[in-house]
Amino acid sequence: MVINYELIAQDPATGARAGLLHTPHGTFKTPMFMPVGTQATVKTVTPDELEEMGAQIILGNTYHLFLRPGTELIAEAGGLHDFMNWHKGILTDSGGFQVFSLGDTRKIKEEGVYFRSILDGSKQFLSPEVATRAQEELGSDIAMAFDECIPYPAEYDYAKKSTERTTRWAERCLKAHTRKDRGMFGIIQGGMYKDLRKQSAAEITSLPFDGFAIGGLSVGEPHDLMYEILEHTTQYMPVNKARYLMGVGTPDCLVEGVARGVDMFDCVFPTRVARNGMAMVHSGRMNMKNKQYERDFTPIEEGCQCYTCRHFTRAYIRHLYKAEELLAFRLITIHNLFFLLQFMRDMRQAIIDGNFGDFRESFMAGYSARAK
Amino acid sequence: MVINYELIAQDPATGARAGLLHTPHGTFKTPMFMPVGTQATVKTVTPDELEEMGAQIILGNTYHLFLRPGTELIAEAGGLHDFMNWHKGILTDSGGFQVFSLGDTRKIKEEGVYFRSILDGSKQFLSPEVATRAQEELGSDIAMAFDECIPYPAEYDYAKKSTERTTRWAERCLKAHTRKDRGMFGIIQGGMYKDLRKQSAAEITSLPFDGFAIGGLSVGEPHDLMYEILEHTTQYMPVNKARYLMGVGTPDCLVEGVARGVDMFDCVFPTRVARNGMAMVHSGRMNMKNKQYERDFTPIEEGCQCYTCRHFTRAYIRHLYKAEELLAFRLITIHNLFFLLQFMRDMRQAIIDGNFGDFRESFMAGYSARAK
Numbered sequence: 001m002v003i004n005y006e007l008i009a010q011d012p013a014t015g016a017r018a019g020l021l022h023t024p025h026g027t028f029k030t031p032m033f034m035p036v037g038t039q040a041t042v043k044t045v046t047p048d049e050l051e052e053m054g055a056q057i058i059l060g061n062t063y064h065l066f067l068r069p070g071t072e073l074i075a076e077a078g079g080l081h082d083f084m085n086w087h088k089g090i091l092t093d094s095g096g097f098q099v100f101s102l103g104d105t106r107k108i109k110e111e112g113v114y115f116r117s118i119l120d121g122s123k124q125f126l127s128p129e130v131a132t133r134a135q136e137e138l139g140s141d142i143a144m145a146f147d148e149c150i151p152y153p154a155e156y157d158y159a160k161k162s163t164e165r166t167t168r169w170a171e172r173c174l175k176a177h178t179r180k181d182r183g184m185f186g187i188i189q190g191g192m193y194k195d196l197r198k199q200s201a202a203e204i205t206s207l208p209f210d211g212f213a214i215g216g217l218s219v220g221e222p223h224d225l226m227y228e229i230l231e232h233t234t235q236y237m238p239v240n241k242a243r244y245l246m247g248v249g250t251p252d253c254l255v256e257g258v259a260r261g262v263d264m265f266d267c268v269f270p271t272r273v274a275r276n277g278m279a280m281v282h283s284g285r286m287n288m289k290n291k292q293y294e295r296d297f298t299p300i301e302e303g304c305q306c307y308t309c310r311h312f313t314r315a316y317i318r319h320l321y322k323a324e325e326l327l328a329f330r331l332i333t334i335h336n337l338f339f340l341l342q343f344m345r346d347m348r349q350a351i352i353d354g355n356f357g358d359f360r361e362s363f364m365a366g367y368s369a370r371a372k
Numbered sequence: 373m374v375i376n377y378e379l380i381a382q383d384p385a386t387g388a389r390a391g392l393l394h395t396p397h398g399t400f401k402t403p404m405f406m407p408v409g410t411q412a413t414v415k416t417v418t419p420d421e422l423e424e425m426g427a428q429i430i431l432g433n434t435y436h437l438f439l440r441p442g443t444e445l446i447a448e449a450g451g452l453h454d455f456m457n458w459h460k461g462i463l464t465d466s467g468g469f470q471v472f473s474l475g476d477t478r479k480i481k482e483e484g485v486y487f488r489s490i491l492d493g494s495k496q497f498l499s500p501e502v503a504t505r506a507q508e509e510l511g512s513d514i515a516m517a518f519d520e521c522i523p524y525p526a527e528y529d530y531a532k533k534s535t536e537r538t539t540r541w542a543e544r545c546l547k548a549h550t551r552k553d554r555g556m557f558g559i560i561q562g563g564m565y566k567d568l569r570k571q572s573a574a575e576i577t578s579l580p581f582d583g584f585a586i587g588g589l590s591v592g593e594p595h596d597l598m599y600e601i602l603e604h605t606t607q608y609m610p611v612n613k614a615r616y617l618m619g620v621g622t623p624d625c626l627v628e629g630v631a632r633g634v635d636m637f638d639c640v641f642p643t644r645v646a647r648n649g650m651a652m653v654h655s656g657r658m659n660m661k662n663k664q665y666e667r668d669f670t671p672i673e674e675g676c677q678c679y680t681c682r683h684f685t686r687a688y689i690r691h692l693y694k695a696e697e698l699l700a701f702r703l704i705t706i707h708n709l710f711f712l713l714q715f716m717r718d719m720r721q722a723i724i725d726g727n728f729g730d731f732r733e734s735f736m737a738g739y740s741a742r743a744k
Contacts, residue, residue: 039695040688046699047683069666069691077669077687085683294441297449311419311457315449316412319441323411326698327418 003142003183003210005030005242005263011356015234015261018351021057021242023141024181025081025089028056030242030263031348033249033340034091036271039064040074040084043271044330045337047086053306053338054345057089057141059266062134063098067117067124071137079139091185091266092140094131094173097149097215097247108148110165128172136179143184144213145173150191152219159191167203174207183210185244191216192225194232201236211242214262218247227256234261251280251343252367255360258347270336275329277321278371280336282363285371286314288332293318306338375514375555375582377402377614377635383728387606387633390723393429393614395513396553397453397461400428402614402635403720405621405712406463408643411436412446412456415643416702417709419458425678425710426717429461429513431638434506435470439489439496443509451511463557463638464512466503466545469521469587469619480520482537500544508551515556516585517545522563524591531563539575546579555582557616563588564597566604573608583614586634590619599628606633623652623715624739627732630719642708647701649693652711656740658686660704665690678710 004022011017019030035042035050038061042050050058060080065071077083080090099106099113106115112127126134128146135143147166150159166189177184186209190196205212214233217226230245237243242263248254249267257265270280279286281301286293288300299309300317308317308331320328350359376394383389391402407414407422410433414422422430432452437443449455452462471478471485478487484499498506500518507515519538522531538561549556558581562568577584586605589598602617609615614635620626621639629637642652651658653673658665660672671681672689680689680703692700722731 039691039697041692041695041697041699044698044702046702064695068695069687073667073687076667077685083685083688083691085688295445295448313449313455315441315445316455316457319411319455320413323436323440325411325413326416326701327413329698330416330418330702 001183001210002181003242005211005240007239009352011351011354013357014259016258016351016356017261017263018348019242019263021263023057023089023183025087025141026056028089029345029348031258031344032056032264033254033344034059034264034266035337036061036266036268037084038268039068040080042337043275044333047084049307049334050086050337051088053334054341055088055337057091057264058086060090060092060138060140061095061098062092062131062138063095063126065138066095066126066134067119071134075137075139079137081139089142090138090140091142092135092138092144093246094135094144094146095126096131096147099126100149128169129176132173132176132184136177136182139182141182142210143177143182145170145184145186145209147187147189147215149219150189150216152192152221154191156193159193159196163189163191163196163200167200170204170207174209185209185211185213185242187213187215187246188233188237189216190233192221192229194229197229197233198236201233205236205238209241211244212237213244213246215246217245218253223253226253227260230257230262231260237261249340250369251340252364252369254340254343255347255363259356259360270340271333274332274336277328277332279332280339283366283372284368287371288314288317288321290318300335301339304335304339305342306335308332308335373555373582374553375614377583377612379611381724383723383726385729386631388630388723388728389633389635390720391614391635393635395429395461395555397459397513398428400461401717401720403630403716404428404636405626405716406431406636406638407709408433408638408640409456410640411440412452414709415647416698416705419456421679421706422458422709423460425706426713427460427709429463429636430458432462432464432510432512433467433470434464434503434510435467435498437510438467438498438506439491443506447509447511451509453511461514462510462512463514464507464510464516465618466507466516466518467498468503468519471498472521500541501548504545504548504556508549508554511554513555514582515549515554517542517556517558517581519559519561519587521591522561522588524564524593526563528565531565531568535561535563535568535572539572542576542579546581557581557583557585557614559585559587559618560605560609561588562605564593564601566601569601569605570608573605577608577610581613583616584609585616585618587618589617590625595625598625599632602629602634603632609633621712622741623712624736624741626712626715627719627735631728631732642712643705646704646708649700649704650743651704652708654735655738655744657743659743660686660690660693662690672707673711676707676711677714678707680704680707
């Protein structure tokens, strides 16, 4: 197989595991956080900056690239790696999540999903075959199967029908997957229903995917329910393949996800909040616009080794943000991404050192979701 | 003196000269272009990026920094160099140009200028003494005298009165200038009137400034008139001090300015047009939004050694711009600034090699101000 997961260490008390993911663009350390590069760019930063902060795999959005500039144009450029000049790992989602988020403007049929482009209103169609082909044009190391992300809350009957269709679509994706130099992950759905999660896990993991994702979580449900469904799902997943929890990226959820045996995560959270002036720190979040930082000539977080903290002060970043200078967005983005990537590295080391329980406890004790 | 100009080579046919400018933050090569960092940041780029592209001195705007975050706060941070983490040269304007641009909302008196803040409408006052003190708080290597930039066109009587006031203000600036570890340049005004230019040059250059600027050009007059007044003015300026043409930054004007003996230039042009999607090339400008670049997988300009051209294609930059990705602004800004800085380096080498005439002729033959 073109994607291989290698287990290095495991926390005996929880399911937390440290491993290596072998891909066509290198071997990467897990657990890992994947920065999101929606439109062939992780917003505000260059590939060199991503590399400097230690990013390993980034995520590209098939839905956005399919509509603009078009996956066929990117294929002409030599694929997404060459187009954006990023030569480490790329995972692409299938476009399913975005299409289903369109609500009433899209029509789901057995053959696929009909929708209108947000850019020009033109009629568009995505299906297991189209999404697979688009991702092969992008040339991502890991393509994702085309699935339906079930909204929360959802009726049992709808969730069951949708989950079963996701399995049929997964089979069609594998059939359409012709690039043997690239891998593909299947996605387990099932909403918040344990029997459906078990059924979906059984069906999807029986298919010859290179790894498996847990989809349909972090869609508005309470954290406790997310953790419960996640734990219930991972128990049915094979230990010899990578496990990817989609759309999760706050530090508390990352720790709790790792504790439940997850290896890979992605989320727009660190980049999106950066553009709102929010800097991530171990105690939670700092609103860089706050008056209290006006004359604070210390870095965002003492001891942080990111480019921003090594070069600039809170007072300077606050000034840039208040003055609406674009550099503010970049500096906070760099800090937030570095923070999460370093957080994952620290967590991995704790697993290897046998200290994961202490790490988890001490982090959660100091963390607050409230901005200060 | 704390700022010294050293002549290295001179073109015999024109007044073009190559030199060295010694400042408290290093020795820099002239002729030079100074990127504009209005609000303690050259828009979209970091100091490291400025250094990589070979920037030597950047310009800070006293008017903007005076209003936000306040020059006193920047003094607390250790001065503008430390605040923005740029440790090569900084020249600050006096705020005069911006204040006079406010039009009817400001009142010019002999003691200074009363105006209202564009940020909060508060009453503000700038004068030779206030502007000098503000620049000493910023700690720029080169402060500029507080002057009035005469609009174009202007009546002779107004121009004469204003020019004479600028001389009186220049004397007050020198008196207020107490930081002997920092330099100050005087500014020659006189509008488009040759006798006033001669008078202003005589008066200002008789004062013990570290260098001299030609102000009040590139304010809407035709290029031919600008060149004529410039040439008329530089003949009255001392050869042993740096000459700075304020607010000029298109390549054609830079060549023609150098040909008339100017050593230093600044302009928002390269950074501002970058944010409008315009890339500067030897033949003029490229509108990166144009359809013709959609599948053009070559760099902005073949052979350009800037970071952007070494890493990214026209098609990718066009995509970023169309997708409203902030990275587009940065990549074009980097290219444009590198282009102008390299252009000045090439021009300097041509002067040293005795080829300035050929350089000027061949550049002007291929240059068009129209975007393509």
